[in-house]
Amino acid sequence: MAHPHQHSDSDQAEILDLDAEVFAEHTADITARLPLRSEPRRIVxxxxxxxxxTFALLDRFPDAQVTAVDTSAGHLRLLREKACARGVDGRVRTVQADLDGDDWPDLGTPDLVWASASLHHMAHPDRVLRRVRELLAPGGLFAVVELAGFPRFLPADAPENRPGLEERAHAAIDGHHAEHLPHRGADWGPMLTAAGFTVEGERTLTFEGGGGEAVGRYAHGGLRRLRGAAAPGLVPEDLAALDELLDTDGPNSLLHRTDLAVRTERTVWAARAR
Structure with a gap:
């Protein structure tokens, strides 16, 4: 997930959970189309x-064990709680680790490594890619899923008093993203090749779907996170209109709109070590 700036674990976890809910079928479709030679038993x-x-992979590969790695202890705690609630805690191992760090923990020898919306957060992605290559079992697959940017939700002519507000808010933080997330939207194919992989598949998926309470909450959470970074680059009229959208009790709240739709693109690279 791409984030405009730093937030608390709980705030970020809410967006991640909404992302998982909204894109559940989309993620399941990606896992179903991976060019695997055999069903993986060990996944990272x-x-x-x-x-x-993690849960999409557990559903897709019922005989697999997944090692889930993240820097956030809070996220991993929530993941373990979900695993217990789903009755799959025996198939999940959580590992807290900084993947930009010099020393990686022992992650075994996986048949499949999955990295979704995470590589663009790495300070040294080339080094991370080389480590994944060393990690994979012979013939194993590395699946990279990355997004072009945070989803859009509002129609182009919305809100009625400030049409095009959402695009202007995103444009206001382009410089911030260029500085702090320089690899967001990158073409990972050449980087995978340089790290010793052969890219066996690449496809860009367009997603557009609307309706439902989850989309409203997702839009609200995403634009609320965007506001702080975008505020200095917005004119007062745009900022006031954005605040109206974010006012959960107001008549113009995103939570009350019926015209929201999630629009985004995600690209999937499937690579195998040479």
Whole structure:
């Protein structure tokens, strides 16, 4: 998940959980189309967050064990709680680790390494890719899923008093993202090749779906996180309109709109070590 700036674990976890709910079928479709030579038994989920990928992989591969890795103890705690609630805690191991650090913990020899919306957060992704190559079992697959940016939700002519507000708010933080998340939206194919992988598949998936309470909450949470970083770059009229959208009790709240739709693109790279 791409984030405009730093937030608390609980705040970030809410967005990750909503992302998992909204894109559940989308993620399941990605796991179903991976070019695997055989069903993986040992999977590593790098930058697992609160478990969207972990649980999709457990559902897709019922005989697999997943090692879920993240820097956040809070996210891993929530993931373990979900695993227990789903009755799959015996198939999940959680590992807290900084993947940009010099020393990685023992993650075994996985048949599949999954990294969804996590690599663009790495300060040294080239080094991370080389370590994944060393980690994989012979013939194992590395699946990278990355997003072009945070989803859009509002129609182009909304809100009625400030049409195009959402795009202007995102444009206001382009410089922040360029500085702090320089690899967001990158083409990972050449980087995978340089790290010693052969890219066996690449496809970009367009997602557009609307309706439902989860989409409203997802839009509200995402734009609320965006506001702080975007505020200095917005004119007062835009900022006031954004605050109206974020006012949960107001008549113009995002939570009351019926015209929201999630629009985004995600690209999947499937690579095998040479």
């Amino acid at each position: 989920d790098l930058g697992c967050g609160t478990g969207a990928g």
